[in-house]
Amino acid sequence: METRNLKKSRTGLKVISVVLAVLLWIYIGNQQGTSTRQDTVEVNLQYLHLGEGLSIEKAPKSVYVKLWGAYSERGTINAYIDLVGLKPGTHRLPVKLEPVRGAMFTQVNPKEVEVVLTRIQEREFRVDYQITTNPPPGYELLDLVTTPKECIISGEVSILSQVSQIVCPVNLGNIRGVQSYRLRLQAHDASGNEIREGLRIIPDTVLVHAVVSPKMSSKSLDIKPVLKGTAAEGYRVREVIVEPIQVGVISSQEIPDELNQLNTAEIDISGKKQSFSQEVAVQAVEGLKTYPPRVLVEVSIEKIPPEEGD
DSSP: OHHHHHHHHHHHHHHHHHHHHHHHHHHHHHHTTOOOEEEEEEEEEEEEOOOTTEEEEEOOSEEEEEEEEOOOOGGGOOEEEEOTTOOSEEEEEEOEEOOOTTEEEEEEESSEEEEEEEEOEEEEEEEEEEEEEOOOTTEEEEEEEEESSEEEEEEOHHHHTTOOEEEEEEEOTTOOEEEEEEEEOEEEOTTSOBOOSSEEEESSEEEEEEEEEEOOEEEEEEEEEEEESOOOTTEEEEEEEEESSEEEEEESSOOOTTOOEEEEEEEEOTTOOSOEEEEEEBOOOTTOEEESSEEEEEEEEEEOOHHHHO
16 A cells, blocks of 8 residues: 555656646746747758768658747757668658757657668760850951860769750850960750759869950962063973962951962073972962962973974
């Protein structure tokens, strides 16, 4: 009988202790300017200790937390999933909640979530450039080089399979001369849309070297050899060969359509009895730059047969 009364006495003390603790907790909450309440809030889930080389393919972003107590700040509620030691696959994991200051009781819904982990894959891509703005009027792009020319992308297989091209968008609107600058890389799908999430580009920027110069017009022109004088008496010019037979010209202005030929400097054949070759300059024309500026002229001279000389 005494033992039974002792157990009842201890149980009564426990109940009284709990009641006093709740009353004390309510009192302290009221003293701090907060009121006792019940609330349910949506909280973002944190995923901790993800293994190296792994990626979260599928997992909920948030859970609901029910609170009872005299809490004052919802921002202090931290719900998380511990991924320590997990391997690729599907896992059913408990949602853990850090203690919430001022909350007497907490409850998470759902208590468990499904998380799918996959191993990160890597692929190598060539870096392509994409001109978003053309050079200023009267200018043109002569050359553009990116350093490095390749990059590596890493991420989930489902994301990597969408990547069609790694692009460096280049704005040439204010570029003149030779300039180097660093630009961010973008991953594009087959439709040209940028893929912003789920992958990593290594490196994520490249050094761009652009050469922008005044726009030049160009044309190929025939070369006409110009001979001066006459060969020695009894001799004549049999053939004249020019190498190359055409030269290129460039100009910052429009080259006239009627200009189809350039002359060489004069080649003196006065009194010549033998064939010879000579390097001569090509006629200079204002506003044109000629390449090459000199050509080789071979002049074949022969003796006039007696029957033709009579």
